[in-house]
Amino acid sequence: MLGKIRTPVAAALCCVLLGTAVAGCGGDALENWDPLAPATPTTTAPISGPQKIKVAGRSVNVSCSGTPEAGRPVIVLMHGGGDGLDKLAALQKTLSGEHRVCSYDRLGAGASDQPEGPQDFAGAGKILTGVLERVAGDDPVVLAGHSLGGLIAARYAPDHQDRVKGLVLMDATPPTMLADITKSIPESAKGPAAELRAQNLAVFQGQNPERLVITDGKVRSAGDIPVEVIQHGKPYLKALPEYGPRLERAWAAGQRKWLALSSRAELSTAAGSEHYIYVDQPEVAVQAIERVAAQAAKG
Template sequence: MEDIVFRSIRSNGTATALVWLCCTAAGAGLVGCSDSSDDDGTDAAGGGASAAAQERTADENLLTGIEKIDVGGQSVNVSCSGSPAEGRPVIVLLSGGGDDLTKLAGIQKTLSAGDRVCSYDRLGQGASDKPEGPQTIESTGKVLTGVIEQVAGDRPVVLAGHSLGGLISARYAPDHTDRVKGLVLMDATSPTQNADLAREIPDSATGPAVELRDETLAILGGKGPEKLTVTDGEVRSAGDIPVEVIRHGKEYLATVPEYGPGLERAWLGGQRKWLALSERSELSTAENSEHYIYADEPEVAVRAIRKVADQAARG
């Protein structure tokens, strides 16, 4: 049913904006949340679930390949590639809502040439278990902690999140500054996403924007596959860790009839709010990208993540 709705909306020219709203809010089962495909597939993320993928690295017996691990009694699908480098953090990639770790396989493969890089499916995503009940930012953060403990050993980490994965990373970092030494937010969901939508598409609105707003707010309220409730809140400081905030440059939200320009302004405002995370935050624009920056301009995403990892290594 979700795919049928998606295809029908595509015909009236608002597909791209719908993808943004669904994916930033935890995408309700839309397999096609991104129009881009990854030629590398799961192999690029470190191989399939073969015998080779189950092998551990010699360094600290850390997992390599794609493997399901136990976190709090639930199965979480994890992919790790690359070898730990002395003095450098482990890079942990977080996908957007409605996506799984295979979406990040391309940049994971590139980054793993010089660093250890891991990604995972949150509960309700990809090959991980479905959540046992409603989730909050705090409970999904506990799963992230469990993943970090098993994939990074005692090493520090840099979190690089796209869309909803960016919001989760940004909410997590201030409470875990002992482990999180850098952040990269790729078109991260606004810290005031609920209010932004309610303001820009008011109750008096008509047309496709209404359905778009209502479905998105429902997903933000825990109705998506992750059952994750995302509430608005102030941006808390994570100290002076390096933070790169990257926003899209192609204003695709403008395709929403009547309300598009306001949505674009609100989105930019949300990206600027994330700068309060650190004294060392920087905002940049991926000029040729829509929402999926790591697919549209992978070199931009890779450069930002390597920059933050380098800064984190220097301390």
């Protein structure tokens, strides 16, 4: 998992580009998560707390809090790879004081079902659509995604402009990260860099908890919706010997690419944060999400 740099460097950075836990990578344990958290869903009642819903025949774990309010978008938080909605609990609690906020475990994450086979962005989008239909109904939504969750949100929004009215990308996986890592760390690399390269390429090929095959792609416009892109300010990727500075530059360039999502997109830096911006500087994440939600409510 991304987070604090540990030793050896390869273990600390093994999934540095996605925040995805794979075999051999350090990860945040989910021992405090209760997959048996109560709730037998009804089909129409607003969700409160954790609840299992059916989407495309699969059980998806969702959690909602805060009071729905006419004219205001539902904020949907999207976790990074290797994480689950429990990681977002503190952020959701803070936001729900003034907003309706929901989060969900993607297939293969947290307390949701495992995927039946390899997934792609279209499949992940289908699950997200089902979740939004249940938690937001006809209300507009603001998607706030971290790392891989940000990448999925940014890929989803252009095709769902009728529903997605704002985006917040928190150190989102860049749109061309597969190409970026192969350029930043050549095949001839040795030691920790070679290990990092191989592990991340495996992740992109679907060797991750969600079995999601991650492909590069051009950034498509989501219209003129408000978009805030937040990048980390502490250059922790530089910890990788020799190739770390290249990775930092590639990551920063990738964050700038997300500005093509909207004519109203803005880029900022969380100066005191590594990859987990909403953990290192929760106030930065909260303020950005609230700004986008307020703009989305105005249309």
